[in-house]
Each structure stands twice: as structure tokens, then as C-alpha cells.
Amino acid sequence: MLVTTPTHRPLDRPRLSVSADGAVAAVVERARVVVVDLATGDTVSEIAADTLAEDFEVAWLGSPPRLLVLARHEAHTTAHLVDVQESRSIAEIRLQTPMRLFAAVGVHALVIGAQSAAVLTAAENHVTPYQFPARTRPNVAGAAAAQFVVALPGVIEEWDPHSRMPKRRLRMPRPITISALGGSDRVVWMVAQQDPSRIEVLPLINRGQPKVHDLPEPIAAVASHPRSDVIACIGAETGRLYAIDLDGRTRLRVIVPHGLDHVEAAALVVGRSLGVLAAQQGRPIVVVPLDDREREVATVTAIAAPAVAAPVLAEELADEPPRPSTLGEGPEPAPPPQVEARATPASFPPALRLTEPEVPQVAPASGSGPRTKLAERFAAVRERRLASLGSPQPVPSAAVAVQGAAAAFRIEQRMAERSAWRDDCVAWARAAIAGTLDTPPPVIPVLDALAAEYRLAPELVPALVLIYGAHLAGEPGVAPVDVARILGGRWDEALARGELAARGVIELEQSRVRFVAAVERDLDGRP
Numbered sequence: 001m002l003v004t005t006p007t008h009r010p011l012d013r014p015r016l017s018v019s020a021d022g023a024v025a026a027v028v029e030r031a032r033v034v035v036v037d038l039a040t041g042d043t044v045s046e047i048a049a050d051t052l053a054e055d056f057e058v059a060w061l062g063s064p065p066r067l068l069v070l071a072r073h074e075a076h077t078t079a080h081l082v083d084v085q086e087s088r089s090i091a092e093i094r095l096q097t098p099m100r101l102f103a104a105v106g107v108h109a110l111v112i113g114a115q116s117a118a119v120l121t122a123a124e125n126h127v128t129p130y131q132f133p134a135r136t137r138p139n140v141a142g143a144a145a146a147q148f149v150v151a152l153p154g155v156i157e158e159w160d161p162h163s164r165m166p167k168r169r170l171r172m173p174r175p176i177t178i179s180a181l182g183g184s185d186r187v188v189w190m191v192a193q194q195d196p197s198r199i200e201v202l203p204l205i206n207r208g209q210p211k212v213h214d215l216p217e218p219i220a221a222v223a224s225h226p227r228s229d230v231i232a233c234i235g236a237e238t239g240r241l242y243a244i245d246l247d248g249r250t251r252l253r254v255i256v257p258h259g260l261d262h263v264e265a266a267a268l269v270v271g272r273s274l275g276v277l278a279a280q281q282g283r284p285i286v287v288v289p290l291d292d293r294e295r296e297v298a299t300v301t302a303i304a305a306p307a308v309a310a311p312v313l314a315e316e317l318a319d320e321p322p323r324p325s326t327l328g329e330g331p332e333p334a335p336p337p338q339v340e341a342r343a344t345p346a347s348f349p350p351a352l353r354l355t356e357p358e359v360p361q362v363a364p365a366s367g368s369g370p371r372t373k374l375a376e377r378f379a380a381v382r383e384r385r386l387a388s389l390g391s392p393q394p395v396p397s398a399a400v401a402v403q404g405a406a407a408a409f410r411i412e413q414r415m416a417e418r419s420a421w422r423d424d425c426v427a428w429a430r431a432a433i434a435g436t437l438d439t440p441p442p443v444i445p446v447l448d449a450l451a452a453e454y455r456l457a458p459e460l461v462p463a464l465v466l467i468y469g470a471h472l473a474g475e476p477g478v479a480p481v482d483v484a485r486i487l488g489g490r491w492d493e494a495l496a497r498g499e500l501a502a503r504g505v506i507e508l509e510q511s512r513v514r515f516v517a518a519v520e521r522d523l524d525g526r527p
Contacts (some may be wrong), residue, residue: 019065022271059104144183431470477512
């Protein structure tokens with residue numbers, strides 16, 4: 001999170017993009033991109049835009065974060081993957097049609113043109129395009145947890161960037177045109193053109209969240225993060241900045257960034273703490289912490305949703321075969337507006353030329369490898385213990401008549417057993433890190449539920465026990481070698497390149513593996 005206030009002043013109306021770990025931000029101006037370190041406030045690098053492009057967009061991919069710059073020309077699009085620390089282009093590919101950047105999550109970016117959709121996947125030194133077999137052209141898209149969410153006529157679909165298949169469909173209760181869309185692992189939020197001052201919430205995990213949040217003015221833009229239930233909205237009339245907790249834990253807040261009288265761009269900063277980055281032309285960019293409850297100013301409270309009369313129907317689409325693309329059947333959208341290009345002191349960084357097919361081929365989805373002996377042993381023991389816990393014995397009728405003192409003792413004993421799961425985590429994690437481990441991980445229902453929420457493979461649960469136990473012991477994280485050893489040599493998971501990182505559960509920072517802040521807060525808040 002921010003330590004020193006950044007001093008960069010955008011020369012013209014800015015756009016903002018913050019990396020998933022909240023470490024760096026890209027301030028996009030008309031002819032350049034300025035990268036700012038949010039921990040120090042210093043300018044890391046400056047990237048000159050392609051002056052021949054009609055427009056360009058940026059997104060952060062992977063860990064450590066690298067910047068994807070999508071430059072749209074009249075008849076084609078170029079995608080550059082940039083190392084911002086060295087101000088150089090790692091890779092470049094050319095797409096044969098003009099395309100726009102709709103959303104990004106993990107190492108994947110969703111780009112959509114008039115007749116095709118593709119997922120760009122970043123690797124160490126190249127970018128690979130994969131064609132997405134969409135049924136029709138999406139109107140708008142966003143990110144939620146480790147998935148893309150896209151708005152199609154009458155439905156919202158959840159797209160898996162790994163398998164490039166639709167996974168779930170949310171049917172709309174009434175005809176609407178969606179203008180903004182996003183979500184987290186628990187909710188999907190949207191703004192409809194028919195009611196531009198309202199955020200509507202579709203719960204994926206029902207926790208009694210408010211279904212509607214009304215603002216006092218139309219919404220010009222929404223800033224969100226796929227791992228956060230907090231969003232920031234810019235008012236179209238006043239330029240005010242509003243913070244909304246979609247989980248309903250805090251009321252609507254008006255954020256007043258110091259030195260800004262009309263916010264033009266905003267982005268959420270999700271790291272060890274939560275904040276919002278705000279910008280206005282000609283004024284220093286500002287980060288406002290959102291964890292400080294004393295700063296909130298209530299103006300409107302979240303209310304129930306009388307307008308959403310019919311329930312939203314969710315369909316699981318994991319087994320649905322891909323359908324042929326029909327993206328070319330509809331009318332082509334209007335060409336993107338021309339953007340004035342100004343002379344810059346330096347040209348766009350040199351690019352590594354890569355060869356790619358004119359029509360990208362879909363690569364096979366990577367699956368989990370065979371379990372090692374250690375992982376199999378852990379899984380077998382867990383299954384036996386869960387089976388023994390799954391069928392409780394009936395309570396004899398005589399037990400109902402126990403005296404009050406005995407009943408109170410049993411209640412206290414059960415409460416102690418319920419809270420002892422954290423002690424089990426710590427003890428097992430310490431033994432694992434010390435190399436003296438001789439038992440499988442304890443059965444922790446809370447962590448099993450977390451794995452189910454994020455749709456993690458069962459063999460990854462030992463890593464959850466290890467990482468949370470280290471957190472409870474006051475450690476800043478777990479060494480990747482310990483994670484790899486517990487998972488039987490799964491270095492992809494230990495280096496945050498596997499399923500745990502892709503689904504937004506862990507992050508790797510300063511050679512330490514730890515939970516992302518949202519997951520950590522969630523576990524700390526459970527009984």
C-alpha cells in the first residue's frame with residue numbers, strides 16, 4: 001500500500017490501471033503511459049505510445065506484474081508485453097483485426113473485435129492468443145475471482161480463461177442493457193443503461209447481501225477488483241467518488257481525495273490493505289485508504305431490491321460442448337473514435353517479433369498431473385477421516401435429561417473444540433516447516449469450505465493448512481520450497497503459477513507464499 005503520496009500529474013484526462021497485487025499503477029495519457037510505484041510514490045518508467053495507432057489500452061498480467069499494451073490500428077491490432085522495470089518490450093504479437101481490451105485476470109486478457117473474441121495469455125517471454133468460441137459478441141465484460149464475466153443478450157456468462165469455455169450462466173429477470181459489469185468469488189455486480197444510478201448485485205454465494213445500491217447521481221465509471229467485494233464509482237454529474245461494500249458490512253461512503261475537486265479516473269488498490277487510486281488532469285494522483293472507517297461519510301444506505309422481482313437463474317455449463325462462433329452474424333459496431341497523437345521524446349520500446357497464425361488455434365487446457373505418493377497418502381487419510389465424521393451417531397434420549405451443569409460443561413467443551421482448529425493449523429505448519437512432519441494435515445472444515453468456494457482440487461488443501469498456520473504463527477509467508485514439498489513437488493503452485501494463484505487464493509511476494517488479503521481477512525473472521 002501507499003507510503004508516499006505520488007507526485008505524478010497527468011498532462012491530460014487520464015485512465016488508470018493498478019496491478020493485481022497493488023504494487024504499481026499505470027497512468028494512461030494520450031501519448032504515454034507513466035508507471036508509478038505505489039509503495040514509494042516514485043515514477044518507475046515512462047512508455048511512449050505508438051503514434052500510428054488510433055487508440056491503445058493497458059492491463060496488468062501475471063506476477064510479477066507486466067504491462068500488456070494493446071494498440072489498435074485501422075485494420076489490425078498489436079499487443080506488446082512490457083517489462084516496466086526495464087522499459088522494454090518482452091514480446092509482441094499482431095492480431096489481424098481491430099480489437100478492444102475488455103478485461104484481464106491473472107495472466108489472461110480478454111480482447112474482442114467485430115467478429116472474434118480471443119484470450120491473450122502471457123508467459124515468461126511470449127504472449128499466446130487463443131480463440132474463444134463465443135456464441136455471440138459480448139456487449140461488455142469484466143473480471144470476477146479467476147473468471148471473466150460477459151454480458152450477452154438476456155444473460156451473463158462466466159468464462160473460464162484456462163479452458164476457454166463458458167462455466168455458468170445467469171439469466172436476467174427482465175430485459176436490460178448492461179453498461180458495466182464485474183464481480184468477485186461471491187457476487188456479480190452490474191449497471192444497467194435503464195437505471196444508470198444503481199448498482200445491482202447478483203449473489204453467487206448468498207450471505208444476505210443487499211441486492212441494490214442506489215447512488216444520488218448517474219454512474220460515469222466503476223472501479224473494481226476480482227478479489228474484492230468493494231467497488232468505487234465516479235459520479236457523472238459531480239465527479240464525486242463513492243465507495244460501496246457489496247457485502248453490506250459498511251454503508252455507502254463519499255471519498256474526498258485530497259487536492260482533487262472532480263475525479264476523472266479511479267482504480268482499486270488491493271494489497272495488504274485496501275484503497276482507491278484517484279486522478280484528475282493537471283493534479284497529483286492520490287491514493288485514499290478505504291480501511292480507515294473514520295473517513296467515511298454516509299449519504300445513502302444500501303436497500304433491498306424491489307425492482308428485481310424475478311430470481312436470477314444460474315446454470316452450470318461445465319459439461320456443455322463448445323458451440324460454433326456466430327460473432328459475424330450481427331452488424332459491425334461503429335469504428336473506434338480517432339485519438340489525437342502527439343509527438344513524444346521517445347518511440348514505443350523495441351519489440352520482440354513473434355510468429356503467430358492468422359487464426360489462433362485453441363491450445364489444450366492444462367490439467368493437473370498425477371498425484372505423488374505424498375499427496376495420495378494425505379488424500380486417503382483425509383477421505384477416511386471425513387467419512388468417519390460425516391455420519392454422526394444418534395444422541396440417546398437419556399442424554400436430553402442431563403442436569404444444567406453437565407450441559408454447560410459440554411457446551412464449553414464443544415466451543416473449545418470448535419476454536420481449536422487454528423491450533424491444529426499452527427502445530428502442523430510448524431512441523432512441516434521444521435521438516436519433522438510425520439502426520440497428514442488435520443481435517444479443517446473451514447479450509448475445506450474455502451477450497452470448495454474457490455473450486456480447488458482436494459490435493460491442494462494441505463497448502464491451505466500450511467499457509468494459514470504460518471500466518472497465525474506471525475510469519476510473513478511460507479517459503480516456496482515448503483509449499484512444493486507439501487504438495488509433492490508442485491513447483492507451479494509454489495511459485496504462484498498454478499491453480500491457487502489463478503483462482504485468486506495466494507500470491508508470491510519477496511519469496512514468500514501467502515494468502516491474498518481478502519482470503520486472509522475472510523479466514524480471520526470465521527469462528
